[in-house]
Amino acid sequence: MADDFLRFRDDEPTEEPAVTLDAFLDQTNSSAVRLEAGEDVRLLLPHLHHISLIEVDFPRFRDGRGYSSAQILREAGYKGELRATGDVLVDQMDHMRRCGFDSFAPNAPIDPEVLRATLDRYAFRYQTAADAAVPVWKLRHG
Amino acid sequence: MYKYDQYDQAIVDARVDEFRDQVRRRLAGQITEDQFKPLRLKNGLYLQLHAYMLRVAIPYGTLNGKQMRMLGHIARKYDRGYGHFTTRQNIQYNWIKLQDAPDILADLATVEMHAIQTSGESIRNLSSDQYAGAAADEIADPRPWAELLRQATTFHPEFSYLPRKFKIAVTAADEDRAAIRLHDIGLKLVRNAAGELGFEVYIGGGMGRTPFVAPLIRPFLPAANLFSYLEAALRVWNRNGRRDNIHKQRIKILVHDLGQEEFTRQVEAEWQHILGNASDVPLVEVERIATHFAPPPFETGLSDAIDRSDPDFALWVDQNVKPHKAPGYAIVNISLKPVGGIPGDVSAEQIDVIADLAERYSFDELRATHAQNIVLPHVRKRDLYELWTALADAGLATPNLDLISDIIACPGLDYCSLANARSIPVAQKIADRFADLGRQRELGELKLKISGCINACGHHHAGHIGILGVDRKGTENYQLLLGGSGAEDASLGKITGPGFNEDGIVDAVERVTDKYLAVRQEGERFLDTYRRVGFEPFKEAIYG
Structure with missing residues (x-):
């Protein structure tokens, strides 16, 4: 379970343990699933309506496949919890938030002060993503 | 040229603040060197043999006098009084202290400059035609599109940790002065039969240890969809590119492994998904950017005469x-x-x-x-x-553009921790051997390019004559390549045979140029002669 300051949702967290993608696809009554780096996130798309938690694992922080997985899930309309797990460091969390992650379960502790500064730092964004930020090209033209 | 507005400035200022905080945490031991390395690389800071090297972005190679003067200020204040212009139209400083880096970035930000994404596994600073806006053969200035992509690719969250670096070049002329087909993505601005603007999209070129000339993936991409199509290509690569072997992680390897047809199919399919995001920058914004690149107020009625009496x-x-x-x-x-x-x-x-x-x-x-x-x-x-x-x-009037002494060379073993051999002394010896300007002009256009290791920063694959420094049983050894080109007739050079020592490679180059002078026909450049007569006569001249 993520620490409070590492969860950016108001709903109650699901108590159900996340199952592997294979297990989930075998018995789709589960509502929590864990995606390893390199697994095809699009296999989940037909089932999003009854999933409440998707964990996306980062085996190494430099493995950036999970950012695309998150972005694809949000583009497909997934509204449930999207949790980044594994080698998740504070300097990656701003971009993870932009890609739609709304909770974090990092291997190593995160300093709440540094995280707050990180997430507050950029007032403007150049591009659309899965967050609510309005890209500057839109701000420029009203 | 482009001028920052409040948003551009705020983003660059925030980056200075972020990097200052990252350096502070590193120096305080709160981040390990392994964790810090990608963070500093994303800001152009390498650890070289003797010191940190900082690479400063010059977007698509364009800058003004005030910015140039700031580059001089940085050379004086933080380095040893000089800077080094690179093969990606950037400048780098070789003697930087880590604790100074945040202040340098703050100085740069005052003149609308930065070091964002100039290294690391990121979408790098874009390159373009150095004659953009001035060349007679361009259909339009390519730089508004390059600036659009600069902004759109800056801190793109989905592509935070790509498999490897990613380089984009944009041109708008038939003569390719930016080597677009040797980039991860090369874009050529064109008009279709209906007169609409769009891009030829080449994907999967590159140099390094496995060089490829990029295939044409899309002959006409409507200009309005430039960014979404790039996102599609980047996503296909980010999801499916190899991550198990650093030497096989560039997009060129994926294009090669999947094949042009299958890669294209996947990009086109992904593009259909991405089009739904409305991530393309609207044309009104392209027009806003383009106003910054309006031609300067050229005087009319000027004479074309030049007094050539000197x-x-x-x-x-x-x-x-x-x-x-x-x-x-x-x-x-x-x-x-x-x-x-x-x-x-x-x-x-x-x-x-x-x-x-x-x-x-x-x-x-x-x-x-x-x-x-x-x-x-x-x-x-x-x-x-x-x-x-x-x-x-000022010692800046050397009349040798595109001649044999106009050598591209990487920093090599004198500075670079990746290098196997020195590049600079070889460049100097070749320039010295051919110092006679009459002799250089007799040889005509001859692009000689030297890399001190297989990573090919000195573009040796694309040299009419290329030189690759390798380590051979502990001594520096230089291989010779012939027939490469980074221009619109892009081709990869071919290794002639066994390598040479430092003096031997200079002799070998001379044997090649002697052979060229002996067999060339009227009007042929070295490259033309090489392509006509082939590899063998030169090989024979070199090895006897």
């Missing part, structure tokens, strides 16, 4: 001055390749001189080129003599 000046005009689209104007190339110098190096004083001359003679605009030279894009022909005199006084 023979040294006439020589420089013939070699370093190129046609401009506006009557009475010319494009001036400032060679950073004096005999005995280090290719691409300039002193802080020379930087100041160039900044002054750009302000006085070229509408306050200058360009860095991938051949490690500087361009003043808009000079009145009647000012050429005065300009040349000022350049000559």
